[in-house]
Amino acid sequence: MSKYVAFNNDTALSYVQELGQFFPTDSELSCYEFGDGNLNLVFRIQDTNQRSIILKQALPYARCVGESWPLTLDRARIEASVLQKHGKVCPALTVKVLHHDSELAVTILEDLGDLAILRGELNQGQTFRQLGSDVATYLARTSFYHSDFYLSPADKKALVQEFTNPELCSITEDLFFDDPYRVHERNNFPAELTEQVHLLRQNSTLLINIARLKSKFFSSPQTLLHGDVHTGSIFVSQNQTKFIDPEFGFFGPIGFDLGSFIGNLLLNYCAHNGRVAEAPRRRDLHTYLLNTISTCLQVFEQQWLALAKEESRDLALQAPGFSEQFLQEVLQDAMGYCGTELIRRTIGLAHVADIDEIEAADKRLAVQKQTLLLGEQLILNAKSCRSTDDFYQLIISFVH
Amino acid sequence: MSKYVAFNNDTALSYVQELGQFFPTDSELSCYEFGDGNLNLVFRIQDTNQRSIILKQALPYARCVGESWPLTLDRARIEASVLQKHGKVCPALTVKVLHHDSELAVTILEDLGDLAILRGELNQGQTFRQLGSDVATYLARTSFYHSDFYLSPADKKALVQEFTNPELCSITEDLFFDDPYRVHERNNFPAELTEQVHLLRQNSTLLINIARLKSKFFSSPQTLLHGDVHTGSIFVSQNQTKFIDPEFGFFGPIGFDLGSFIGNLLLNYCAHNGRVAEAPRRRDLHTYLLNTISTCLQVFEQQWLALAKEESRDLALQAPGFSEQFLQEVLQDAMGYCGTELIRRTIGLAHVADIDEIEAADKRLAVQKQTLLLGEQLILNAKSCRSTDDFYQLIISFVH
Missing domain, CATH: 3.30.200.20 (Phosphorylase Kinase; domain 1)
Structure with missing residues (x-):
């Protein structure tokens, strides 16, 4: 160097x-x-x-x-x-x-100068019809073609070595799975949240699930992840979607990217409660985000299973019914990681503009309470998720 | 070179x-x-x-x-x-x-010239009181100290790179998870087993479980495994036990080594039905092997949990109750891999002397039928194993 x-x-x-x-x-x-x-x-x-x-x-x-x-x-x-x-x-x-x-x-x-960063657009109330389907396509294709279903074992092992990324993984390991669940100077939340944060840190079932998610982040090199799928890593226009900035990329659990993306849409969903005063407008934006999440989950599942059926090269992994079982665990992981994204963006070091830009402190606090609660419930219920619909229904039940 | x-x-x-x-x-x-x-x-x-x-x-x-x-x-x-x-x-x-x-x-x-290879000793009806506890100690300590519970994330990632072992892993991937479940020239079993083998290959639930076990072998770098724990990789005397030959070592699922070891004791157990004519003598050897398995499972669990409690350095993984949950999955994996060892040693390329040395073809065949059935049942029941006792009881129910 x-x-x-x-x-x-x-x-x-x-x-x-x-x-x-x-x-x-x-x-x-x-x-x-x-x-x-x-x-x-x-x-x-x-x-x-x-x-x-x-x-x-x-x-x-x-x-x-x-x-x-x-x-x-x-x-x-x-x-x-x-x-x-x-x-x-x-x-x-x-x-x-x-x-x-x-x-x-x-x-x-x-140069993607004709496109704009998704987070800013969502915060301005813009909507993008193809977003859910495009993100699903990106996640399904990139994750499938770098998985054991498709790569030869030797190629896969060489890629795992090539994409070993200890320093940036360490940032995720700390910020997602450690800091929010203990006292740490990097954390950042208003005093009014202290009681809720305290209760969250006392929830032993939650902490076991956080351990499980961290353990899987450490030791589950299922695919070459983007590693940092938030709405600031996606450029959009009305007819294009482009992923940028995968410097956190490494071989990890497939559900991590999917969960991070949905987590960011949910942060935006909750933020609208504090950003958008007019009820009909807010309802439209909420409907758009829920539809995008639903589409993303369904298209991801559909494309992933189609790829597994048509393109799997590993003999054993071609066993009929296995890809569906495998995908179910991916969805459970995604739901868990989605929850960790909501929590760490609310009380950890790195916040999102969606929430931080809300000027009225009481409204901002109400949003933070909601994202914290939703994150906790997603993590606690992740292991019982059996389908994309389960995932979606759990979200609905806590945001409606 | x-x-x-x-x-x-x-x-x-x-x-x-x-x-x-x-x-x-x-x-x-x-x-x-x-x-x-x-x-x-x-x-x-x-x-x-x-x-x-x-x-x-x-x-x-x-x-x-x-x-x-x-x-x-x-x-x-x-x-x-x-x-x-x-x-x-x-x-x-x-x-x-x-x-x-x-x-x-x-x-x-x-030079371990004073000791002898365990497989030969077991085949001669020798017993070693400390075997179950020694193997458990080796597996608990080597697996814990090279896991995410203990190693720093950066050290762990560097070790995973260092112990990337594509060629020897490929042998295991083929011989354990592919060949036995399809027609392949490397397979080796008598014509009289054809029907049972055919039925096994038609069992779609079994094949999904084989896919799951192979998938985990590919993408679950939980610890630095020995990678080839059979009774030919262990030297013994009445007061010493020594592991040799870990050339298949790599970072994989903790349950793989444990399951392979128990699988080899079960192969020996079944082989005694064809090797030892006198019922009381056979009963003694069977009792010894079951006691060794039971001790091995219990001591492994006990030591592993004690190490996790006292020596874990990762903050999140220290969550009370997590190591027990983690260990339960290790036992499930071990039970599954144990089953794959029984099957591949019966119908795949590499057999064991325990069985192949049985001279009478009918007795040998009866043993092979038993190991095949037992292997299948271990794999099919692995996911419902919740404790070392579940594991042990399932073995008992099929060998008694």
Whole structure:
């Protein structure tokens, strides 16, 4: 990594010009940095003819806390490689990698400037008809084609080694499964939530389930996960959906990505109770989110089972009825991980704008109480989930 | 690996003399090869004063089929490293590694010449009082100290990478979970078993369970397994038990080693029906084997739970009640893998001397029918096993 140097606008531009493959010769190029993340620089390089690309560079530390929290640059390799692997089996829904340089931790990506980040759009009350189905397709295809059903055992083992991601997994392990369930300085919630948080931490059945979910996160390399599927990792327009930012990618339980996504829709659902004053408007948005969740679950199940039926290459795993049994456990995991996402986004380090932007403290608190309760119930009921409908009905019963 | 050359008696002796650390200077040394395995050369080098060591060298092919079945020499590194890791947490029950050379695929081990291979001893009707408890101790300690309960997540991930063992895992994947359940030239059983084998292959519930067990073998890196715990991998005397030969070691489900061991005791149990004519003698041996299984299960559970209680370092996994729930699933896995061992040793490629040495064809066949049935029942009932007693009672109900 001795070649590494963090770019500024000028050096990023020079780097792209030297590569010379993205723009016609003699193009007049400009460059600006617009990253709002904490871990990376993000530059847009464009010519005067509407052509543009994105250059993303990993920083060797977390930007939010200065240079004091070092982070491996290897995550740039992981991110680019996950995008390439996922792009191979689901090109329509994965941002395209145009170039990668591991030493500089630089990846050049297609510019999705015509699309917008899903979280912001949802917070503005926008809806996207194809969202549930697109996310389901991405999760079904990327998870199936990197599973034991499809990969040869030797290829799978080599990929598990290649995508070993200890530093970023450690962030998830801490923030999802440890911090919220004990006193820790990283946690962040209002004093008014203290009693509910205290009760949650006293719930021994809940803690056993958290242990089970963490244990599975540690030791269940079922597929190459995106690893960070929240509504800030998805670009959307009315006719496109694109996944970005899989730097947390590793081989883990299939239900983790699915649960994280649904968890983020539920955070948005609850947030609307504090964001949208007009009841009919709020009802419409709630209906949209529930339909999206329902579609996502159904399409995921349908596509995954179809892939398992038609494309499985492992002889034993082709046993009729096994993929349905396997999928049931995936749904149980998804429900559990969905719950952990709701809880950690409410009382842990990393919150969501959906809730934090609610200005009125009493309304924000009411939303936080709801997400905490819903998260707890999802985790407690996960093991009894037998179908996508069970999953959906449990959600309905706690948000209606 | 360019330095690799297979030893003969002379070159093995010279190699040891050059190392010069195992015998006093000017010792008069002799050397002979006595390996009866198919994959390795095994030399004993001794002086005239009762001092001796074992030199084991991996061959780059499986000896039973000539040089036509190439096998990675990397398994020598894996074997030596597993012995070192297991020896660190359970020195009394693990053969001691004195020296290892990865390029030559050579490991020098303490000589266990005073002990004998367990399988041969059991077949001669010998019994060993401490066997069940010793094996339980080895399995509990080696599995706990290499699990997520104890290892830091980063250390665990690094070890999973280090012990990735695709070639030898592939042998297990094929022989345990594929071949017996379909027509394959590697299978080996008498024509009289054809109908029972056919019925077994038609049992869709059984095949779903086989898929589940294979899926877990693929994607459940709970601990650093020995990977080949049969009664030919254990040296015994009346007061010592030593594990050898973990070249199949990898990170897999904890129940695999435990189930394999119990499976081998059950193969021996059933074999006695064909080997031992005198009923009282047979009853004694049967009682001994059942007691050993019962002790092994109880001591394993007791030690594992005690270790989890006292030594767990992962915060979330310390949740009271979780280790008991986790262990229950380990027992279910063990019961399933135990069943696969019985079936594959009866109709697959690699049989056991316990059964194959029975000279009378009708008696041998009766034993094979029993092991096949017992194996099937263990697999079918595995998921409903809730305790060591459930496991034991199911065995009793089918062997009595």
